[in-house]
Amino acid sequence: MNLVESFRIAIRALGANKVRSALTMLGVIIGVAAVILLVSIGTGVQAQITGQISGLGSNLLFVLPGKMEGGGSGGGTASAKKFTLDDVAYLQTRLGSENLVIPELAGAADLRVHNLTMNGQIAASNENVADAAVGTIQSGRWYARGEVVGASRVVVIGSNVRDTLFPGQDPLGSTLDVNGQSFRVIGLLEKKGGGIGGSQDNIVAMPITTAQTLLSTRDISELLVRVKDPANVDSVKALTQIALRPRFSDQFSVFTQAQTLSLLGTILGTLTAMLAGLASISLLVGGIGIMNIMLVSVSERTREIGIRKAVGARTYDILSQFVIEAIVLSVLGGTVGILVGAGGSWALSAFVATKVTFWAVALAFLFSAAVGVFFGVYPAWRASRLDPITALRYE
Numbered sequence: 001m002n003l004v005e006s007f008r009i010a011i012r013a014l015g016a017n018k019v020r021s022a023l024t025m026l027g028v029i030i031g032v033a034a035v036i037l038l039v040s041i042g043t044g045v046q047a048q049i050t051g052q053i054s055g056l057g058s059n060l061l062f063v064l065p066g067k068m069e070g071g072g073s074g075g076g077t078a079s080a081k082k083f084t085l086d087d088v089a090y091l092q093t094r095l096g097s098e099n100l101v102i103p104e105l106a107g108a109a110d111l112r113v114h115n116l117t118m119n120g121q122i123a124a125s126n127e128n129v130a131d132a133a134v135g136t137i138q139s140g141r142w143y144a145r146g147e148v149v150g151a152s153r154v155v156v157i158g159s160n161v162r163d164t165l166f167p168g169q170d171p172l173g174s175t176l177d178v179n180g181q182s183f184r185v186i187g188l189l190e191k192k193g194g195g196i197g198g199s200q201d202n203i204v205a206m207p208i209t210t211a212q213t214l215l216s217t218r219d220i221s222e223l224l225v226r227v228k229d230p231a232n233v234d235s236v237k238a239l240t241q242i243a244l245r246p247r248f249s250d251q252f253s254v255f256t257q258a259q260t261l262s263l264l265g266t267i268l269g270t271l272t273a274m275l276a277g278l279a280s281i282s283l284l285v286g287g288i289g290i291m292n293i294m295l296v297s298v299s300e301r302t303r304e305i306g307i308r309k310a311v312g313a314r315t316y317d318i319l320s321q322f323v324i325e326a327i328v329l330s331v332l333g334g335t336v337g338i339l340v341g342a343g344g345s346w347a348l349s350a351f352v353a354t355k356v357t358f359w360a361v362a363l364a365f366l367f368s369a370a371v372g373v374f375f376g377v378y379p380a381w382r383a384s385r386l387d388p389i390t391a392l393r394y395e
Contacts, residue, residue, distance in 0.1 A: 001235060004113075005179070011328065018200050020293060020327060023354050024289055024290055024293045024329055024333075025330075025332055025333035025336065026286075026290075026333070027143070027282065027283075027284040027286025027287075027289040027290075027333070028283065028287075028329070028330050028334055028337060028368050028372075029060070029286075029292070029314075029333045029334075029335030029340060030282050030286065030334045031279065031280065031281075031282035031283030031284075031285070031286045031337065031338070031364075031368070032043075032283065032333065032334045032336075032337025032338060032340075032341060032364045032365070032367075032368050033338075033340040033341035033344060034279035034282055034336040034341070035276055035279040035280060035283070035341070035360065035363070035367075036337070036338060036341025036342060036344075036345065036356060036360055036364050037279075037344045037345055037348070037355070038272075038278070038279050038342045038360060038362065039244060039272055039275065039276045039279075039343070039360040040276035040345040040354040040355055040356045040357070041345070041352060041353075041378040042268060042271055042272030042275050042276075042344075043272060043273070043354075043355045043360070044345075044349070044352070044353035044354035044355035045268065045352065046264070046265065046268035046269065046272065047353065047355055048353035049264060049268070054263055058228070059226060059227040059228070059229070059230040059233055060222070060224060060225070060226055060252055060256075060257050061081075061225035061227065061233065061236065061237055061240060061256060062222065062223075062224060062253075062254070062255040062260055063083075063091075063222060063223035063224070063225060063240060063244070063252065063253070063254050063255075064222050064223075064252065064253045064255070064314065065070065065081060065082050065083055065222070065248070065251065065252055066251060066252065066253065067251055067253060069095060073154065077331050081224055081248055081251055082219035083181060083219070083220040083222070084218050084219065084220060084222060085101070085103065085183055085208070085209075085212075085218075087104045087220075087223075087247065088101050088126070088220070088223065088243070090243070090247075091223070091240065091243055091244065092226075094124070094239065094240075094243040095225065095236060095239060095240065095245060096242070097355045098228040099225060099226065099227050099228055099236055100128045100225070100226040100328055101128075101224075101225055102125055102126060102128045102129070102131060102132045102221055102223065102224040102225070102226065103125060103126055103208050103220045103222075103224050104122040104123070104124065104125050104132060104208075104220065104221050104223070104224060104389070105125075105208050105211050105212065105217075105219070105220050105221050106121060106122060106123055106124070106221050106385060107121070107122040107124075107211065107214075108121065108122070109121060109122045109178050109204055109392075110178070110179055110180070111164075111165060111176060111177065111204065112175065112176075112177040113162060113165040113166065113175075113176055116164065116165050116244075117165075118160075118161070118165060118198065118202070118203070120158075120161055120178075120202045121202055121203045121204070121293060122204055122205075122206065122211055122214070122215070123203045123204070123206075124205065124206050124207065124208040124210070124211030124212075124323045125205070125207075125208055126145075126148050126207070126208055127142075127143070127144060127145035127148050127206065129142050129143070130142050131224075131226045132224055133224070134189070134203070134205050135158070135189040135190060135191045135192055135200075135205070136157075136189065136190065136204070137156070137187050137188070137190070138188045138190040139170075139172060139187065139188045140156065140172045140185075140186050140187030140188055141186055141187050142156060142186075142187060142205075143156070143186065143205075143207050146278070147207050148207040148208065148209055148276075150209075150342070150344050151207060151209040151210045151213055152207060152210060153181060153182060153183045153184065153206075153210060154180065154183060154184050154185075154186045154206065154207070154210075154266045155176060155183045155184070155185055155186070155187075155204045155205060155206045155296065156187035156189060156204070156205040156206075157171060157185055157187070157188060157189065157191070157203075157204050157205075158189050158191075158192070158199040158200070158201035158202055158203045159188070159189065159191040159192075160201035160202045161176075161201070161202060161203075161204060162188055164323045169389055170183055170191060171188060172186065172187070172188065173185065173186075174381065176204070178204055178206075178214065179214055181214060183204075183206065187205075189201070189203070191207070200245070208220070225240060233257075234256070235257055237254050240254050241254055247273040250294070269374065276360075276363075280367065282365055283364075284371070286330075286333065286368075286371065287330070287371035287372070287374060287375040288375065289377045290326050290329055290330060290371070290372060291326075291375035293329075294323075310319060319381060323373065323377060326372045326373070327369060327372040327373060327394070328372075328376060329372060330368045330369055330371050330372025331365075331369055331372065333368060334364065334365045334369060335365075335369030337363060337368065338361055338364065341356075341364070342356050344362075357390050
C-alpha cells in the first residue's frame with residue numbers, strides 16, 4: 001500500500017470522528033496562534049521603538065540616573081540619585097548653548113472633562129520640548145519658556161485624549177482636569193499608535209515645572225542632550241560624563257543612539273524569544289493531546305488493525321497510517337492557528353504595535369508538524385506491533 005492510500009485511509013478515519021478530531025486540533029490551534037500573536041507583539045513593539053529612536057536623529061544622547069551596562073558609565077538602580085533642574089542648568093552651561101539639554105519627567109494622570117474620565121500619562125519637559133521624543137504638533141502650539149518658568153497649567157494632548165474627552169470637538173482652548181487640577185489645552189499631537197506600555201496617544205505634555213508641582217517631586221526621569229553636530233556626539237558624551245561625575249560619582253549612564261538601539265534590541269529580542277517559548281508550552285500540551293487521542297484510536301480500532309494485517313497489510317502500512325493521522329491533525333491545527341494568530345495580531349494592531357513575520361509563521365507551523373510526528377510515532381508503533389491473532393479476538 002502506497003502513501004496516497006495511507007493518506008486516504010487516515011483522512012477517512014479522522015472524518016469518522018469529526019468532533020474528537022476538532023477538539024484534538026484545538027490544543028495545536030491555541031499553541032500556534034499564541035506563538036504567532038506573542039511574537040508579532042514583541043517584534044512589532046521592537047520595530048516601533050527602534051524606529052522612533054532612529055527617527056530622532058543620530059545626534060541624541062540619553063542621560064539616565066543609575067549605573068547601566070553598556071552605557072559607558074554603567075546601569076539603573078532604584079536608589080540612584082535623581083537629576084534635578086539645577087543639574088540641567090549646570091550641564092547646559094558646561095555643554096554650551098549650541099547643544100540642548102532637555103529634561104524629561106513622566107507620571108500617571110487621571111484625566112477628566114465633565115463626566116468623562118480616562119487614565120493617561122504625563123510627559124513633561126522644558127521649552128525645548130519640540131526637540132524631545134514626545135511627539136509632533138498637529139494643531140495649536142507647544143508651551144513657551146515663560147510658561148515653563150511660571151509653571152503654567154497648560155497641556156498639549158494626545159489624539160486618544162482628544163477622542164475620549166473631547167469627542168467631535170476642537171479641544172484647543174478647552175479646560176482639562178489632570179489629577180484634580182485644571183489645565184488649558186493649547187496643542188494637539190499627531191497620532192503615534194501603540195507602544196510597549198500601551199498607547200502613546202494617551203499622554204498629556206506639560207511644562208516640567210508644572211509637572212513637578214503636580215507630582216510633588218523635584219526629580220527628573222532622564223535627560224536628553226541634542227548635539228548640534230552629529231560628528232561631535234562622542235566628544236559631547238565624554239564632556240557630559242566629565243561634567244556630571246563630580247555630582248554623581250559613577251551613578252549615572254550616558255548612551256548614544258547606537259548604544260540605546262543595541263541595548264533595546266537585546267532586551268526586546270530576549271523578551272520576544274521568552275514569550276515565544278512560553279507560548280510553545282501550549283503546543284506541547286496539544287501534542288500530548290494528539291498522542292492521547294491516537295492511543296485511544298488504536299485501542300478502538302484494534303480489531304480493524306487485526307483484519308488489515310490478516311489480509312496482508314505490512315507493519316509499515318499500519319505505522320504510516322497512524323503517523324499520517326497525527327500529522328494531519330497537527331498540520332490542520334497549525335494552519336488554522338496561523339490564521340487565528342494573524343487575525344488576532346491584526347485586531348490588536350489598533351492598541352499595540354504588531355508585526356507578523358515570516359520566520360514566526362514558519363517556526364510555528366514547522367513546530368506544530370514536528371509535534372504531530374513526535375507524539376504520533378509511539379501510538380503508530382504500538383498499532384503496528386499488534387499481533388493479528390490477538391487483534392482479531394479483541395472485542
